Amino acid sequence: MKMLHISDLHLGKKVCDFPMLDLQDNILRQILAAVDSESPDCVIIAGDIYDKSSPPTQAVTMFDNFLTDLVSRNVHIFIISGNHDSPERLSFGAHIMEACNVHISGAYKGIISPVTLTDHLGEVDFYMLPFLRPSTVRPFFKDIEIKSYNDAVNTAIDAMHADFSRRCVIISHQFVTGAVTSDSEELTVGGLENVDAAAYDGFDYAALGHIHKPQNVGSVNIRYSGTPLKYSFSEANQQKSVTIAELGEKGDLKVSEIPLVPELDMREIKGCFEDIYSGEGCNDLVHITLTDEQDISDAIRKLRKVYPNVLRLDYDNKRTQMNTGLAALEVKEGKTPAELFSEFYFQRNNAHMSEVQLEFVKELINNIWEEQS
């Protein structure tokens, strides 16, 4: 059973106000090309189809086209809702789409029956769990105490009564303890969401979504495919990919990756203004960190001439390296205005004024004093 596993498309997402739709359209085409070259039996989309529960119309149209293209390739398609999706909106037309081998698990209803596919080795059961919170599961199990996400997921899985003597796959969108996170996931603070990997014991493959870096958690058969695109600068050094999981006889799993190459990369650039401004430049989505000690006036507008898609600009210099805000100036009698300004300058920039700067300030202060007297 050959599975092509993706997740966290976040269609319609903007990164630092930059709309990702065109890049997403291109990356979906690359995924279709991977379906063509790999000929999987099924495509698994493990949640977070959209970035918002009410996605923009362009995102809905894009996913509609993607699904239509997938169906025309004669594969089974498994879709679960993630924490960013509206389960009800995602399941619109789900019963009708079953006829086209599109299987959607939207709102949790307390019972999960497997979808069974057959290959030359026999049957494989696919269990589809939508994103679960304790409050989603509790109403269906009044006599079980469900305090945590871990309780919720374990209760829902126990209630499936999966037959682990058969080949079986689970599709789930949760935060498994030990997974390496990025800045774009919007997790609940404090680790409340954690689910122990042991919840997925017994399944030949757990096709996971929610965490945006592709990775195995603990063992090769518990895996996040990651996002198809970088959605934060913390992912600048990640290689995004499509996961191919091949299940032979029970317990025999092979996993490989097909790299995805975005039309525009997301990168971090650090250096002084002159070097970056006089460099080659490109259209990539960049976060520029300037190391100049003095702020460059209108830096972002100037840099956009070489890097039109600067999404973020920061400084890394003596001033920004100071860990706290400005300490109160110690105003004592007997200090001249120029001395006070020198102290202020030092606190602000973590460096002393040069002789020239000091002379300039003294002259300026004198002029102001004379005007007022």
Ligand SMILES: [Mn+2]
């Ligand atoms: Mn996500």
